[in-house]
Amino acid sequence: MSDDQDKQAKSNIKVTRRCLLTGGVGVATGTAATLVAGLGAEGAAAGPLDRPWATELGDPVGTNPYGHPSSFEKTVIRRPTPTEYSPKGYVPPMNESSWTGTPLQDLRGIITPNGLFYERSHGGYADMDPANHKVVIHGLVDRNLELSMEDLRRFPTVTTFRFLECSGNSDLIWGKATYGGQETSPYLTAQDIHGLLSCAEWTGVRLSDLLREAGADTVRAKWLIVEGADSGALARSLPMARALDDCILAFAQNGEMLRPEQGYPVRLLVPGCEGNLNIKWVQRIEVTDQPLFATFETGLYTDLQKSGKAWISSLVMEAKSIITFPSGGQSLPEKGFYQVRGIAWSGRGRISHVDVSLDGGRNWTQAQLTEPVMSKCLTEFTMPWRWDGSETLIMSRATDETGYTQPFVQQIVEARGKFSEYHNNGIQTWRVESNGEVYNAQG
Amino acid sequence: MSDDQDKQAKSNIKVTRRCLLTGGVGVATGTAATLVAGLGAEGAAAGPLDRPWATELGDPVGTNPYGHPSSFEKTVIRRPTPTEYSPKGYVPPMNESSWTGTPLQDLRGIITPNGLFYERSHGGYADMDPANHKVVIHGLVDRNLELSMEDLRRFPTVTTFRFLECSGNSDLIWGKATYGGQETSPYLTAQDIHGLLSCAEWTGVRLSDLLREAGADTVRAKWLIVEGADSGALARSLPMARALDDCILAFAQNGEMLRPEQGYPVRLLVPGCEGNLNIKWVQRIEVTDQPLFATFETGLYTDLQKSGKAWISSLVMEAKSIITFPSGGQSLPEKGFYQVRGIAWSGRGRISHVDVSLDGGRNWTQAQLTEPVMSKCLTEFTMPWRWDGSETLIMSRATDETGYTQPFVQQIVEARGKFSEYHNNGIQTWRVESNGEVYNAQG
Structure with a gap:
């Protein structure tokens, strides 16, 4: 260490007002000599720090060809809603209607890692073989299409950053009455209340390109019925105007192919609209002149009003x-x-x-x-x-x-x-x- | 199916010039009836498609609290350079100087999933306990700082999308002479040649804020020496002007905390500059008036010119x-x-x-x-x-x-x-x- 540095180190007592973390925040000050020694290998033996990584070679690079988080981050995981907040204590099996939420309180920025992207499914999820998967487009079209995944990926692709949110997100803070009148707990976290929300970079094929390829009658046909291949057979009605706007059939998420629980090998992405409409494992798109009025757009996912009537097809997730x-x-x-x-x-x-x-x-x-x-x-x-x-x-x-x-x-x-x-x-x-x-x- | 739909389905023979994928690209056309039947549960039994997921409940949601890719994507992994292209066939142990590359040819968009982010290390990697990790700032400063990870995260954070590239990336196509004069193979993939390149959303603390907190003498001090806590003890000299620009000490990557192989719990991020300068596992930053002239900036990571002289500190990765x-x-x-x-x-x-x-x-x-x-x-x-x-x-x-x-x-x-x-x-x-x-x- 130079004399100058030593002098600087010894004059370190003064903590000026420029300090952002005001006195006593755990930002220790000491002489450079003691600080640096405290981090050296010898210091480690005498001090509170146990740091074998300073003296021993680490794990070989490539140990995990597909990596995973630090063992010190193992509490940062997707979680279901705590069971005590489920309606009347009933918790359906996790391969029926079920979900897990993203640990929003532990994340930074806007990207949700795929491993922490929220899950929502009505029949569990399968890891479907893409070689056996096809997407059929039929109905009011000039020609039916039956697209393998290889066919689908041949179309021009687009990539966009979009959030996805379940329309049932944040229902735990709905005026204390949603779940049998229980009081909403003060112990709920951001993940518990708002975790059915994630965000990713998506890549896929414009739905409008596929409809053009099929020669869809976009004047007579006002709706598409989009159906998943899972046992839940989730199907929803998508207004044609929206389908022709910014919808895509997405096969990649945050650079890599979709995860199974996100609809691998292909899902619908309806930007800005409730998660349930973003059909996973898409196998069939019917071009039609009327909506399906499916369970998931009449019995569920409707907005009851004070009058006793309910809104249907209220698809957009507002600010x-x-x-x-x-x-x-x-x-x-x-x-x-x-x-x-x-x-x-x-x-x-x-x-x-x-x-x-x-x-x-x-x-x-x-x-x-x-x-x-x-x-x-x-x-x-x-x-x-x-x-x-x-x-x-x-x-x-x-x-x-x-x-x-x-x-x-x-x-x-x-x-x-x-x-x-x-x-x-x-x-x-x-x-x-x-x-x-x-x-x-x-x- | 409606009469109209049936009529449409039967008139599906004509494949017009609007077709993007011209005839015979594997885009089958058939009647809607046969197509849809072919995807039904009964059709599956008779046809080539084996799809148990259509009739059986899937895996429970939450099976993987931290998820992983589909089993059908298991070839999409980080890989070391094929050994036949290593200098004279010598391959160092993977916990000495070693690397794995990102499968660029399999990815879409700009985000590299953390599990596929390239690895480069000179002493393997350790999963360091953040509770035992500190960052010391000393040298030409008004006061030394010794920051725990908790202290560090108290500072204002910034989030930015940045690429990271090893300066040795793409050396396999260096005029056929880099590795003992072997011809460059025609079988090399994008991953083999260019895989030491990835991109993420990073979150961390501005290095300029930390230097201000320490009261660094940014007039006399022209350099920072930044040192890692790993057994490789990688240290590099960072010009002060760059440190005060857009450098951060990053602790999060793509939303979650850094991965161990990326320098968990904290690394230096020098946007746009060669990977080696982006010191991982940062434990010490010395504010000084001269560079370190470390091995990794003199013996290695220099640019030999035709004259026999070499450039040092050529840090920027050009377009x-x-x-x-x-x-x-x-x-x-x-x-x-x-x-x-x-x-x-x-x-x-x-x-x-x-x-x-x-x-x-x-x-x-x-x-x-x-x-x-x-x-x-x-x-x-x-x-x-x-x-x-x-x-x-x-x-x-x-x-x-x-x-x-x-x-x-x-x-x-x-x-x-x-x-x-x-x-x-x-x-x-x-x-x-x-x-x-x-x-x-x-x-």
Whole structure:
């Protein structure tokens, strides 16, 4: 070490106001000599740090030809909703109607790794052999198509970043009444409440190209019926106008081929629309002049209104946001500087801005959006915050490029009553208690 | 089925010129009745398709709390360079200097899944306990910092999409002389030649924020020495101007925490610069007035010139592109329509355009770039192509926003001689033979 460096090291006591993490945040200061020694191999033997990796060769590169996360991250996994919040305690078998949620509170940025992408299925999932899979297009067409996966991949492909959200996401904070009137728990995490939301880069073939190839009668035919090959035989009606817009048959996700639980080898992607419409394992597309009125668009996935009538085909996921830090189950070690962060999205296009309130919704401050801000895609937002140690109600509110702003949950309940269930895009409130613990405060 | 649909189905013989995949491409046409029956449960028993997933419940959702790819994708993995192309047949143990490459030819879009992100290490890799890991900043600073991972994550974070490329990438096509004068094999794939290239969304703390927190003397100190905690003890000198620009200490990749082989719990990210500079497992940053002149910046990772002298600290990865379809090892089943696709990148900023040649470099056509086009990030390009079945030499050429255009390999060899090794950003040529097989044509 040079004399200059030594001198610098010895004058390190002064902690100026330029320090971001104010005094005593665990940012130790010491002489360079002690600090560096503390990290050396000899230091390790004497000190609290056990670091064999500094002195021994590591695992061979290539040990995992397809890698996996660190063993220290094993709690970062997909999880089903805690059983105590299921309706009347009934939990269906996981290969019937079931789901697992993404650990949003543990993630950063906008990409959901495929291994953590939320799952939702009505008949479990199969790992289907792509060599035995075909997509048939028939009905009001000039010619039927029967496409192998190889045929399908021959078409021009497009790649886009899009979120996917189950319309039943966030139903746990639906005015305390969705699940048999139980009170909503303060212990719920972002994953528990909002985990049926993920985001990826998708690659596939434009549905409009396939319809053109089949010579579909896009004047008479107002609907497509899209059917999955799974035992759930999920089928939904897709309006023709939307099919001709930005829908794709996707076969790749985040660079690689789809995962089995995401509909390998091919799924429908209807950007901005409820997850259930994004049929997995697509095997058949019928071009028709009327919708199917399937169970999944009449008995389920409809929006009950206060009048007792229900909306059907309310497909778009409206603008929404949640704060992922600080969020339920996390805790702040002490008062001082923190970066509030979260994600926002809209099924109608780009997010234009996100406001954050630190006082239960009275005052709002505009957060910073991380570039790129893409249409029908998650957008990350951040805001610097110096926590004074007092109890704080924290919430975010997204506005999209159409000018629509995310409402309070109470406004949704007032409009639709307490027994509606889907499309809850209300504002999530978290309560930071004075001891730093964070709880769900949304009833 | 309605009468109308039936009538449509029966008139399906005519295959018009609107067909993208011209006659006989495996796109079967038949009556809707036969097609749909062929996909029904009864049809399955009689037909060639074995699809138990249509009649039996699938695996339970949640079977894999952290998921993995389909069993039908098991060949899509990271691979080391085939041993026959190693210098004089010597292959070091995989926990010494070693690497595996990303299967670029199997991927789409710009995101590399973390499980397929290329590996490069000089001492294997360890799965380090983040609770025992600290980052020390010392030297020409007002105060030394010793940051736990918890401390580090308290700082404001930024998220950006960036490529990472080993400076030794593509050395197999360095004028046939890199590895003991062997001829470069026609059987090499994109992965074999160019696989030390990947791209991800990264989240971390600005290095400039940490230097400000430490009160670094950014006038006197021209360099940082950044050191890894692994047994390879990799250390490199980072110019201060670059450190204050867009460098981050990254702890998350594609949403989740870094993988062990990528430097978990924290690595340096120097956007646009050679992979070796992006120190993994960062434990120490020394602020200093002179570079380290470490082995990895003098003995290795230097650019030998024809004169016999070598460039050092040539850090930036210049504009480059490769076609990933059609590429070595793939084959075209027949003549007709294909979409040429590939990836382009530049360490100096955004890609402005990519040209594709289908005649060995005489004529060039501008390809379409997929949005978003981001700085120092992979950019996907595509171009429609109707292959007439004749032998074709296909290549791509990237130009970045500075106006710089990717050179031919021969131009690089002329400038630097045959014994240089790093920073080969030359144009890759693939040869499509008349039987549809694709080979490496770059000597």
